[in-house]
Amino acid sequence: MRKTIFFLSIFLFIVVWLFTNSFPIWLNPRTPPKVQEAEAVLAMPSFVQCGSGTGAAGAISPALPATKSVDDIFLLFLETADQVITIAGSNGGTWTEVLNSPQSAAGTTRLTVFWSRYNGTQGDPTTSDSGDHQVGVICGYSGVTTNGNPWDVTSGGIDTVSDTSGSIPGATTTGANRLIVIVGAGDDDADTPITGAVNSSLASISSARANAETSLGNDGGVTVFDGQKSSAGGYGATTLTYTGATTKGMMTIALKPRDPTYAQSAYRFFENDDSTQVGAIMTAVQDATTSLVFAAQAFRLRMLLHIGLDLLSLNGENFKLQFVGKGTGTCDSPSGGTPSIYTDINGATIIAYNNNITPGDNQALTATTTDPTHNGDTIVNQSYEEANNFTNSVARIPSGYDGKWDFSLKDNGADTDAFYCFRVVTSGNVPLTAYNVYPEIKTSAAASISLSLSTTTVFFGDLAPGVPNIVSATTSVDVTGASNGYYLSVKRDSATSTVTMTTERNTSFPDFTAWDPTANGNAGNATSTIADITGKFAFRIQNASTTSNYSTTWWGSNDIDGTAKYAGFPTASQKIMDCSACTSGITFTAIKYRIDSSLTQKNGAYDGNLTFTALVNP
């Protein structure tokens, strides 16, 4: 009974729900929240920790921060009585003075800054003894570029007026996400030499990251701050407030974030298409070498660059596409090809950019379902490219994603039967972080053509005068690399007639009017009137069985007498078939020979030679 009531209640609930405007089950929010896609974006460099500050009349050994990781950047801030100080003992590290260091307030104080990239084993460095005193501290920063100098820009300023206010000139960063390290030095030994830093251009200016001071000698101290500059551009002057009146040496150091890493991760070749779309796939699977079919062939390369470590902001890096002749080496280490080293592609190189009529360079590409993929990574479609350089002009690419570009290329006189590799580098010629794949093409074989006839002898046998004999034969032409196809021509070898009497060569067998494809405005001069070819030797191309480009204008719309057109064999080779689309493979042209003898044609054996020529179209 309880069960019945329970199920009845459920039933009623559903009925009411269905017939009362289906009130929403989900009320707040009205639709289920959309799952947001998380982007792995590395922040700007971050402060890690500073070691203990130290000061002495003689050399000092400022401590490295206790917390540190390989590739962290250490900045060693030193204050002296405007005396030169150096790193006397690097203790396994490499210390280099920072650009715009030192900043000297004449005769009173000097700020000197060194930097080192932590190698995982180095210890505390030891300074030289500058003379009067030295005081310093080392601070560590993570997420800083691992290539070259750690700064984008630096600035410095001095103030020889002894007071509590200092100003450091600003600078202009060339990229986003810079951590601006702010340091001031003075000849004052207050516990906190500088109490605050102000700069409206910077966000999140920290409290003092470190203070180091000494009362030895003429006194001195340094204080370190940092602030954030998230977008590229200028930042103004920073105002420092000192605890005690002092002359000053000051700097800002804009630390660069870690660079995104770029890896060629996947590719696929396609037929060209005059659009931001591509043509048919040229390989069954992606990341496979393809072979061009004919010389001067245009093709498309769609390639993925995997972005690692950091976001590639919009227009974040300029790249260019290069190619190399693989030669006897590999794409990673080519040898002996032409060109022998990776070379920028342009419109005139032997592998060149192909300028399609419709799409313009840098237009957003149109994705296809056959585009390359990379381990399930999200693909950020970028642009169609027909010229170097290129960038991610369509959208930014988060770390862990792949950007996709579409390159329009062509064989522009490359060697035949040769392998060429492609790679992307930055516009500054810096190779990518990794080349997991190298797109590779094999150019077409040298254009070749072979012709064979189904029979080397057209044997009519006995010909009763007044009763025409018919024989058919087929030409088979196999071409490769013929970008404009081929044409077939024919001529008779005898000036007398196609066939002459075997025992009396000056006895001719009448030919119908010699074929001239240019006659009648290129319509040719073949006839469909059988009476015209009565008692003569004639030929035609058959519609049936011809797989090359049958011309109805030249040879009639079908093979039926009365419609089919016949011509006589010419003494000079004349084109009987032209197939510009026959770029590769085997095509057939069927030929019908028709001979008819008059009653007075000398009886006996006749023979003659024809010469067929298959020629690759220029």
Added chain:
Amino acid sequence: MFKRFISGLLLVALMAGISPIQIAIAEDDPQVVTVTVQQTLTLSVATSTLGALTPGAAVSATSTATVSTNSLTGWNLKIKRDSATSTVTLTTDRDTGIPDFTAWDPTANGNAGNATSTLADVAAKFSFHVQNTETTAAMYSTTWWGANDTDGTAKYAGMPTASQTIATRADYAGTAQKVEYKLRVDAPATQKSGAYDGTLTMTALVNP
């Protein structure tokens, strides 16, 4: 000097924008055509009517045999009468015939034939003569049939019972050939009156 000349030539070539040499890629394939034209030969002749014959007054009629052939070795034309009795016999009495002159034998007299130019020989007889006038020159034999068609020079022969050659040529003739022949009949006064007829068979044969 030679190097300078070559350099200059190259420079001129470059300045003139000479196109790269295009190497034609082609393949030729020969094909033999053979045909044998068969031999043909056609012969056409017409009926000859001699009309009314008064004994002692010869009548004659001419007719033409036309031969077309593509034979390279020429051909020959033969003639014979079909009746063993005589060329023409009385229609109502086949045992009665008009006498034939001596049957034509081209091999007689050392292949000069046995025709006669003496009209008295063929008086009151049936005879024939190959005419010079309309016969294709290459087919006419003056030895056999006389230098012309004038009586006294023209030679007459009798119809043979077995085919005998009356005209021949040994080479190819690209056009139709004609052989004109003249039938001559003369009856003796004693020849039974009435209608006479007979058939002749002409055979054209290509030479082997």
